Amino acid sequence: MKYLDSVVREENKSGLMELVILVPCCFFLVALTKFLYHYLWVPLRIQHMMNSQGIKGPPYRFIHGNNKEVTKMRKEALSKAVGLTDDLFPRLQPHIYSWINTYGKNFVYWNGVRAEVVISEPELIKEVMKNSEKIFQRRKLTDVGGKLLGNGLCSLREKNGQSIESWPIMLSWGKPKGKSSKSIN
Secondary structure (H helix, E strand, C coil): CHHHHHHHHHHHHHHHHHHHHHHHHHHHHHHHHHHHHHHHHHHHHHHHHHHHCCCCCCCCCCCCECHHHHHHHHHHHHCCCCCCCCCCHHHHCHHHHHHHHHHCCEEEEEECCEEEEEECCHHHHHHHHHHCCCCCCCCCCCHHHHHHHCCCHHHCCCECCECCCCHHHHHHHCCCCCCCCCCCC
16 A cells, blocks of 8 residues: 555656646747747748838848848948048948948848838838828937927927927917018018
8 A cells, every 4th residue: 555655646746747847848838939930930921021022122130130230331331431522321321322232222121120111212202101191100209309409399299180289389489579670672
C-alpha cells in the first residue's frame, strides 16, 4: 500500500511539473506569434500590397526597417562640406533624395515597422489631400511649440467636427480700429 501511495504522489508531482512547464511555454508561444505577426508578417504583407500597386521602395528589414540606412546616409551627407550654391535637400534628407532617384517620385520606406509613403507628384498630393481631409489632421503642438506660437490661428483646432468660433475674433485683432486719416495709395 505504501508503494502504491508513493507511485500516485509521483504521478501527481509529474503532472504538476508538466503543467508548470506547459503554461509558460504556451504564453511564450503566444507572445512569439504576436511579435512575429506585428514585426514580420504585417510589414511584409504591406510591402507586397504596395509593390502590387506599383509603389516600390527599399525592402523592409526586420524590426528596424530602413532606419540604419537612413542614419548611415545622414552621417555621410553631414560629413561633406556645403557650398553657398549647393542644393540643401540632398544634405538634409539624403535618404529621400536617393530613393526618389532610385524608385521614382512615389515610394514607400520603413520607419521601424511603420510604412511611410512618400508622394512627390503635386497632382497626386492634391488628390490625396482632397479625398481624405478627415484622415490628415493637424498635429497637437508640443509644450515648447505651444509656448513659441502661443494661442494664435495656427494652434486652433476643431472640436467635435465643428469649427471653433474664436477665429473671427482673432482675425479682428489684426484689423485697424477706427477711421484712418491717411489714405494709402
